[in-house]
Amino acid sequence: MDPESEGPPVTTVTLLQQMFASCTGAILTSLMVTPFDVVKIRLQAQNNPFPKGKCFLYSNGLMDHLCVCEEEGNKAWYKKPGRFQGTLDAFLKIIRNEGIKSLWSGLPPTLVMAVPATVIYFTCYDQLTGLLRSKLGENESRIPIVAGIVARLGAVTVISPLELIRTKMQSKKFSYEELHRFVSKKVSEDGWISLWRGWAPTILRDVPFSVSMPLQMSTWSIMKNIVAKNGFSGLFTGLIPRLIKIAPACAVMISTYEFGKSFFQKQNAQRQQY
Template identity: 70%
Template sequence: MDPETRGQEIIKVTPLQQMLASCTGAILTSLIVTPLDVVKIRLQAQNNPLPKGKCFVYSNGLMDHLCVCEEGGNKLWYKKPGNFQGTLDAFLKIIRNEGIKSLWSGLPPTLVMAVPATVIYFTCYDQLSALLRSKLGENETYIPIVAGVVARFGAVTVISPLELIRTKMQSKKFSYMELHRFVSKKVSEDGWISLWKGWAPTVLRDVPFSAMYWYNYEILKKWLCEKSGLYEPTFMINFTSGALSGSFAAVATLPFDVVKTQKQTQLWTYESHKSLIPRLIKIAPACAIMISTYEFGKAFFQKQNVRRQQC
């Protein structure tokens, strides 16, 4: 083991550095994964036009967001005609006819919540994991499960009211004054708990996913390192572990995802087996990109911290 590696064992990244690493990973994940969902929505809208008031789920690779169709004819990105013949054809025609920026249609508003939620989630997971390992030892296999559950539970709880407000603003075009009156009225009539409407199905899906994801990720990462004869995981080990663990968790929590989607959109037309492949196509690369970028960022900051201490 070289001196730098020994130094990295002692010198950890700070919470701020973890936040920066997770923020970078979140933005990169969104930029890479969002076009897949934009194309999927465009294809679905072509086959089944979206009338005003109908809901659909938009995913930026970090979070699922409920969107409400508005009036606007073909001006709205999800209603533009395309005459697509398939996924690849849709990609090419959107780029050629509308410009490459159209592949990220609808992304900026969703990042306002998705990025902070991801930063909270990953930073809390690492902080909790470090705390539990310092108390219970490095080899406790259930630490990733506990840390993953608590971190995801916290992130969902913080973001849930903001997502409700975002959806309401989009569906009704409220001004900020009208939104304030709406929230005040809702709280006075139904209590503060009403702001967490939709929290339960999200927790039902995301918390088990998080527990399985982190447990499998840590196990796979350790196993791949041992097989490769490495002390520290490489970018590809993190990438592979993230993709596989995300896929396992996606398959296991598919029924919860179907329930959440149906509850959100109030459309009981989806079938589990039809939802599996699109869910895997979305989640596997998102998990792989996010975790490998996050770990790369932490490793970068770790090396910087070692160099600063050695100076």
Template identity: 55%
Template sequence: MSSQRSSSVPRGDITPVQQMIASCSGAIITSLFVTPLDVVKIRLQAQRNPFPKGKCFVYCNGLMDHICVCENGISKAWYKAPGHFSGTLDAFIKIIRMEGIRSLWSGLPPTLVMAVPATVIYFTCYDQLCAVLKLRMGDRSDYAPLLAGAVARVGSATVISPLELIRTKMQSEKQSYRELSAVIQSALHNQGWRSLWRGWGPTLLRDVPFSGYLAALHLYCKKKKCPNMSNTCLSTCIFLFQFASIVTLPFDVVKTKRQVELGELQTMKLSTQVSSSTYYVMKRIVAENGVSGLFAGFLPRLIKVAPACAIMISTYEFGKAFFRRYNQKKQRVT
């Protein structure tokens, strides 16, 4: 019986369950480490400027103090919106000062909940699809990682989209679970279940090309340049990851805008079709904030990519290597 069980796993290979375990550990560690950067990124992407460039020149007579914060105490002063963040460091300082350091981990529960299925679905589907496609594509098997990465990301992004919406709403502003629940119930009542997948389109535009490209890059580096994922290769991958994250950042901004607007459009009694198009949202962002608005949250996203990718790739590869050695040892014994 033991020899039959061990023969079900090809020599040197690992089971899907072992792939899931290897991927989950990295996902949990990554979520704990980079959540503050996610909070800051989403705050920068979600904030609105009530005045051109965030300021207006008015007389400082006290009449506007309930709306704006006077930057100096003279009779004429620049006013700017309270809570407006001028940059990444400013956002960190103001969030900690006004809401406490725990706010930097807002949305951590849904982040942890979504990290497990997202990572399990992506990495497991990627490895399984890649193996199948290589057998079927023959001479064109070099394209297998690209296609497998894209298909795996579509599946994982679709499954976790409602959880990502909840996380984005929690990280965009300080609110209780009761307030969030009321917003979601209102959206379900007015728009149906499809409202839970708000921002799904730009999410795919952000993640699918990114994942397909990174999957092919990762496999190339591992096989052609550094079979053991050396520090040099890992550094090269991280650098290219950062480049890919910058290119796809505008879609991340659109995704955040779409998800943050859940419940706000009903409150303002505006049509929910106002911002249903990714292209329209991009045009609106450029009109309000210029082209730079499409790259809001640039620095925290850039900083996040390096540790996130390093932890995920290293942990996943270590986990697979561990289980591969374990299976080989078990097969030799049996």
């Protein structure tokens, strides 16, 4: 075939550019969605105060965090006083009485864990998809499944030690020196592999959500079981809260990532012309 008839070469984005695009998407998602979950938890706390040692779920659209209530006397952000009549009222009163920064009180654990996990997953997924398509062809249907599994395995493996450290920090207020001593002692006693304790259950939880794996039970069977137990309305349990939080989070993350790749692709194409 005449090389001149093949058209212009396809401009790709570099690994660093993909990482930057996914990192930007993760940070924007965290900044936009975190206030909604802070308000949700504050509303829950005023109706049913969290007792000492009680766990509650903090979810910002990128990652779920299982948090433990702090010891008595600590003025945690979810224990601050206030009587809210609803979501909008909570937003306004928190901003007026505590300052706008309070809406991002739960942001640090996201930036420490969810952002690296998101960057690793999206970047690995794109890199593996491109590699497999070049080897197996564009129409191979199993490529997204394989890429999703491997990318999630990589993300979970890298983040597992951070998960252990985060859990320890939530159980008690640790200084950085105390945290360093804890990690050093754990490694010396149980070896480096101890930092990845809990890796297998996390894989079993996260991998199925990263790929379309064939299930033993059909969707129709699952729906029938839900209707039998909880009625037709059971199919829509939790729909409104998830739409308010998860849908915008996914939209911001994916659109920012794709926009970033498109931007870098155009920049790379312009450089090639010169």
